[in-house]
Amino acid sequence: MSLQSFIERLPKVELHMHVEGSLEPELMFEIARRNGVRLRYGSVGDLRRAYAFKDLQSFLDIYYEGAQVLLKEPDFHDMAMAYFKKAAEQRVRHAEIFFDPQTHTERGVPIAVVIEGLASAQREAERDLGVSSGLILCFLRHLSADAAMRTLQEALPHRDRFVAVGLDSSEVGHPPSKFRAVFDRAREEGLLTVAHAGEEGPPQYIWEALDMLGVSRIDHGVRCVEDAALVEHLRERRIPLTVCPLSNVKLCVFDRIEDHNLAQLLELGLCATVNSDDPAYFGGYVEANYLAAARGLALDATQVTQLARNAIEASFLDVLAKGRLHAELDACVREHASR
Numbered sequence: 001m002s003l004q005s006f007i008e009r010l011p012k013v014e015l016h017m018h019v020e021g022s023l024e025p026e027l028m029f030e031i032a033r034r035n036g037v038r039l040r041y042g043s044v045g046d047l048r049r050a051y052a053f054k055d056l057q058s059f060l061d062i063y064y065e066g067a068q069v070l071l072k073e074p075d076f077h078d079m080a081m082a083y084f085k086k087a088a089e090q091r092v093r094h095a096e097i098f099f100d101p102q103t104h105t106e107r108g109v110p111i112a113v114v115i116e117g118l119a120s121a122q123r124e125a126e127r128d129l130g131v132s133s134g135l136i137l138c139f140l141r142h143l144s145a146d147a148a149m150r151t152l153q154e155a156l157p158h159r160d161r162f163v164a165v166g167l168d169s170s171e172v173g174h175p176p177s178k179f180r181a182v183f184d185r186a187r188e189e190g191l192l193t194v195a196h197a198g199e200e201g202p203p204q205y206i207w208e209a210l211d212m213l214g215v216s217r218i219d220h221g222v223r224c225v226e227d228a229a230l231v232e233h234l235r236e237r238r239i240p241l242t243v244c245p246l247s248n249v250k251l252c253v254f255d256r257i258e259d260h261n262l263a264q265l266l267e268l269g270l271c272a273t274v275n276s277d278d279p280a281y282f283g284g285y286v287e288a289n290y291l292a293a294a295r296g297l298a299l300d301a302t303q304v305t306q307l308a309r310n311a312i313e314a315s316f317l318d319v320l321a322k323g324r325l326h327a328e329l330d331a332c333v334r335e336h337a338s339r
Contacts, residue, residue, distance in 0.1 A: 013096075094317060175201070199219075246283050
């Protein structure tokens with residue numbers, strides 16, 4: 001069995017995927033038509049040609065514009081189901097999915113519409129596709145801490161619909177410490193916490209996310225290697241990094257996939273995982289990220305297996321669910337070794 005076939009057959013867990021970032025241009029135009037929303041791009045082709053990003057902010061400008069078509073529960077359901085169908089085709093067994101309610105509530109869309117639309121897709125995906133999932137409510141860090149607190153308060157009546165809160169959007173100039181109070185409140189409500197840190201921001205942002213926000217995982221975290229003490233801390237405590245190789249190249253964090261430090265993270269003994277981030281914009285879903293990393297960094301089956309195992313370990317699934325996934329992964333590894 002080739003390494004590509006092995007990756008294709010691998011049971012996968014995805015921990016870093018923004019559902020709004022899975023909105024493919026074709027579906028975006030379809031939802032825009034049914035909601036009477038006019039996009040400034042004349043066609044799917046025009047929109048795809050605009051995906052030449054020079055940094056995180058240039059991507060976010062288009063990302064937020066695309067999200068404006070989402071107005072009603074069926075819109076959020078259809079967007080999420082489109083992702084779940086692709087995930088199922090790529091043997092994703094479990095996904096922990098970011099959503100950005102402020103992107104929608106700022107446009108007058110009630111938070112209940114966002115959450116219930118996504119939740120209905122979750123139920124359908126688990127029932128019909130065998131893909132389990134959890135929602136992670138993310139605060140937009142370019143907005144105020146007060147706005148984040150209001151969003152959390154608006155979301156708490158739907159507390160049973162999401163498992164954690166996170167922090168995303170423009171990193172530079174918006175340190176995790178800005179959101180300490182809202183993360184304290186979230187943990188008081190029994191929510192887990194994660195945060196984007198160390199993508200464009202410095203290693204200090206990773207320290208802040210750990211020390212001030214009490215996060216269980218670091219999203220991205222690739223700049224941790226600039227701080228030896230931080231690397232040791234992450235290794236000792238087995239704190240996962242949800243790495244997104246194609247995204248990092250698309251947003252110029254690394255010039256080429258061959259320059260990515262994913263293999264280095266593994267060599268350092270860190271709990272690195274592979275994820276797709278915003279797959280509609282960055283050229284591939286989770287399987288494409290595995291394949292690109294394997295080819296560009298000359299990863300072998302042992303390293304690929306470790307990445308998949310790390311993702312199971314890093315998930316918020318219970319012990320029994322993790323055990324089932326580890327057993328399925330072990331079977332896949334044995335099959336690969338026997339061929």
